[in-house]
């Protein structure tokens with residue numbers, strides 16, 4: 001399972017990765033965010049670079065160093081992430097690990113004051129980056145989404161595979177302490193079936209995914 005870094009399995013390929021949360025501003029000092037440390041996405045970007053790929057990592061706000069050999073583009077909102085992904089195309093493989101905020105609110109120009117009472121927030125939907133990418137003529141030939149679920153993990157992954165027209169969904173159970181943790185247990189959901197991978201360090205899950213991708217492209 002430990003693919004040698006030097007193997008060059010993905011030499012000549014452009015791999016696009018999204019990672020981390022997005023932050024949707026409420027006012028200049030407050031945001032709505034998802035929980036995501038960015039660890040799994042950064043580990044995947046690093047493993048892809050070690051396999052010889054050119055890697056573009058579009059990252060929401062995280063506290064992680066940039067992996068060696070990776071071009072990192074920092075964004076804050078889902079719309080900015082969507083724009084950065086479109087800008088990074090074409091890519092051979094896209095792995096969308098980010099926990100994208102499903103909704104945004106119209107941000108107030110000035111800081112809301114507590115003394116004014118709790119604000120009424122009006123939500124509108126953000127673009128679905130994965131579904132949008134799947135519908136593009138220059139769609140990456142291998143398009144992989146992640147699905148963090150707290151119940152019916154595989155069934156939800158299968159539903160997302162077809163609704164978003166992804167090639168693969170990596171579904172994981174986040175009902176425990178996966179969020180922010182160092183280990184992950186995932187199921188690779190494809191149209192061919194489901195692979196249950198053993199629980200492992202996020203770096204090992206990343207390496208395994210990269211070798212699975214290399215196998216698929218070969």
Ligand code: CTP
Pocket residue numbers: 018078096097098099100101102126127128129130131144145146147148160
């Ligand atoms: N995703 C995306 N853009 C969005 C929302 C999600 O690209 N606006 C991507 C995620 O990066 C992930 C996949 O879609 O790869 C699944 O995300 P998830 O939040 O599980 O799917 P949703 O369709 O938003 O469903 P849910 O109601 O469970 O949040």
Ligand code: CA
Pocket residue numbers: 100101102
């Ligand atoms: Ca979502």
